Amino acid sequence: MKIIEQFSDEGFSPSNNPYPSGTKTFLSIGNFDGVHKGHQQLLRRLVSLAREHRALATVITFSPHPLEILFPEKPFLRIMDPSQKERILASTGVDILTIVPFTTQLAKMSPDAFTTSFLKKLFPLAGLIIEENFRFGHQRIGSVSDFQRILTPDGISVEVIPPLTENGSRVSSSRIRDLIRSGNVREAGDLLTRPFQIEGPIIDGERRGRRIGFPTINILPPAGRVLPPNGVYATITKIQEKQYPGVSYIGSRPTFGQGQIILETHLFDFEGDLYGLMAEVSFIDHLRGERSFSGPQELIQSIRQDSEQSRKLLHELSG
Structure with missing residues (x-):
């Protein structure tokens, strides 16, 4: 897996562009803290589609975590260190991990600007694989329907992955953090698969x-x-x-x-x-x-x- 950390609003420099001319990519966006069962479900589909279409599987994640910028008064605690997350993402078959600096400027982008001026402009998109409850853009007003509205007219597929539930509750990073804080490390491990x-x-x-x-x-x-x-x-x-x-x-x-x-x-x-x-x-x-x-x-x-x-x-x- 190639990790791209040198990134700007203008995209990749010629020296670190991971996409050879003519290459397409299927892409997922998220923080992937814990790389839990729900994440793994999405990543399996991402890698499968990329292999099927002879494209690259790309994950976009953010540093620092958006909650650290949006709510600086609330300490944010991670399930895993960045190095652990990178190792586990690599094991899923992801080809490219792009770590995008999360800034207040990025947080204030409208859903249309984020999709058009960021995703479409900087990545050779063949398709987007995204969780059903994904929110983005200024004040988190963007949803998967915005991706579909903007991307599908250009022939870019948008596949929505429903949330994974276990024992009647959605598998999520916040649920796992709560389990760890309560001492229920065994159930947290079940949801993490490790x-x-x-x-x-x-x-x-x-x-x-x-x-x-x-x-x-x-x-x-x-x-x-x-x-x-x-x-x-x-x-x-x-x-x-x-x-x-x-x-x-x-x-x-x-x-x-x-x-x-x-x-x-x-x-x-x-x-x-x-x-x-x-x-x-x-x-x-x-x-x-x-x-x-x-x-x-x-x-x-x-x-x-x-x-x-x-x-x-x-x-x-x-x-």
Whole structure:
């Protein structure tokens, strides 16, 4: 997948234009935070149409997220980092990812201006594949009917994908964020088709875990990410392509009077030095909420119980 980030109102420069002369593209637009089941349904259709017509499959997404510009007073928290999103989009078969800077000027464009002066002008469109509830343009007044009105007279197809529902509710990024915030990481993972993950470098900690018999790897959760509530989770951690079952704590370690949110993971049946390596922690299920302990012995007993519960759950799920 080719990623285009150098982009202006005039479109692609000759050096980064991904569309050879005569090439057509089928295109989808969205933020694709999480690349969840609903997104995947749309992307499968996008790639299928592109392959059928010997065209390229293009995704347009925005940076920063439009909500960060439209509602700056409300902190916006992502399900995944941009690098994670790019990897997963590439795995779907998308050929080109165009990351368009989202500005107040872009937000103020009318539906007609966005479609004509942006999409039609800059992309060799053969067709648009779009979610049924997609809104765009100034004050979000544009809908799929505007795309159909403007594009179909020029022979550009507009295919509308109905929303995907599960358990009576639409699969959406906002629904998944709410599930993560509530600690329901298992259902969030079902809607994502993969576990919710936090990725980062392993940092040197205070090594309290090692002193009490439960060494941990420590990660500082990246800024701008939605996080599950403080507590303990069954997890699987990927380090250098190896998978390690374990148990993770996310929180501020009230027993030790700490304040910074940290992700601590005890890897089962592992000994070694992993400092500085990248770790990807997948949250499989919630085990318990955060608790304060009277002292190390009570903490050790709780970690032992948490580990046994996580081992049992992960074994059952793997079978």
